[in-house]
Amino acid sequence: MQPWSRYNTLFRSERYGWFLHNTLSGVMLELDESHASIAESLRDGSLPSSAEPAGFIALLEQNGFLADPGKERLKLMENRYWRNAACFSTTHLGLTICPTLSCNFACPYCFEHSQGDATVMDEGTIEALVAFIRKHGDAKHLTVRWYGGEPTLAFGIIETLTAKFIELFPDYAGAGMVTNGYLLDQEKIERLNDLKIASVQITLDGTEETHDRRRIHSNGEGTYQQIIKNIDLLMNSSWNGSCAVRVNVDRTNRHEYAVLRKELLDRYKGRNLTVYPGHVNTDDGNSCDRQCSLCNREWAAFQLDGYAIEGITPRGGLYPPSGIQNLCIATSLQGYVVGPKGELYKCWEDVGREGMVIGTVHDEQYVTNPELLVRYSIGTDPYGDSECMECKVFPVCGGGCVNRRMRVQQFGESSLEYCSSLKESLEKYLDAYMDKWHTNQICKVVLGKGRPPSMENGYRMVQPEMKMRNEVKNPLEPLTGHEQEGSGNNGAPNKTGASLLF
Ligand code: SF4
Ligand code: SF4
Known part of the structure; x- marks a missing residue:
């Protein structure tokens, strides 16, 4: 036996x-x-x-x-094999593009470090970005997420680049946009189908009073009513995409989540809109109280209480998923975050941090910091980490967020959790x-x-x-609305440094 x-x-x-x-x-x-x-x-x-x-x-x-x-060890090695195959696949190119880092909000917890930088991607960078894409000749598909700063502040760049992407990839589709929603007016909404934007993620920080205290317009005013007005426009439009409202949750507003979720789902009943909680990480030395983010234990309690008391099943369900799918843009050879000056990063959380730039689209060789690239791709491999290899939940965890793993293990930022x-x-x-x-x-x-x-x-x-457990999906494939919410550990941080640690 x-x-x-x-x-x-x-x-x-x-x-x-x-x-x-x-x-x-x-x-x-x-x-x-x-x-x-x-x-x-x-x-x-x-x-x-x-x-x-x-x-x-x-x-x-x-x-x-x-x-x-x-x-069992061999089974883990098989998982490692499929993980690596997905990480080093060259069939897809996945770009998260920040046409500007400028933002019309002044949220105290925002991790981005260039809110005051009004640079918008210029013609030279656009051309260099197109040339950079052409260098990835094996890629049959391009997936784009518009990010920032606030991407709607540079909507013209989205228009220009999308036209070029369609020329390069006739099947270009399934783009996503992460926006604060404030400037998403009728005119922009009417362009979304043509711009192939199939999913929009909009963030709220709680009910109106709390939201307006935290997601403040740079002119000092609250933003809740304008965002809701724009979601109304979006949901009543002929746009055929899906909207995900992310509600940032921490110790101070977790009790509001269920109320706001119900309010939104009732308001947009029958529409293609989902609501999910975002795990805000404020352990980043900014002006918000570092103590207000939920630790992993509290996050679990928040989700489980949400189920027990409110009947809210967490996204991704309650059953532990296969950790083999713990992949993201940062773990993918052909996944990049592109800043407005053409600078390249591996993760959304790095945007605006000079020291985290791995290269630039302006350079023929484009990778200018191979050491950082190797730290990300090889240095964060959980299969090389004895703690993970000994860990009972490794098959369902998959090693957590590689950005946090790298910052803890290689840069000594001990306050972050990646488990x-x-x-x-x-x-x-x-x-x-x-x-x-x-x-x-x-x-x-x-x-x-x-x-x-x-x-x-x-x-x-x-x-x-589940027979499908070991079929690893390339994280650079186009997202559907539900996937945009994130599954397992590889979700969108949305300017709050919040990765989706189950
Ligand atoms: S899971 Fe972590 S490393 Fe990957 S994109 Fe999200 S924050 Fe970055
Ligand atoms: S829970 Fe932590 S130690 Fe365990 S596998 Fe995940 S990252 Fe590794």
């Missing part, structure tokens, strides 16, 4: 009894008391005392609960998932759509292995 897998979690839910989950295979079983006791014996290294039907042991072996550690909140809260997420699973089973029965798996043998499958 194979030994007990180090990726197992055997736990007793107060409401639903015993469960067994394995982070590597992704399988979860529900057990009755006697099978839980067998599992406990196996976990503790003793042979089960009862005459156990071979069927149960075989099930545990088939689903990775009893496993050869050497084979998944699953590390501390796996059982709590699984418990919440069980609640949802049981509710779904009851609904199915009531609606006559099937029966739950039987507990006749003393165990049943709650979550079988």
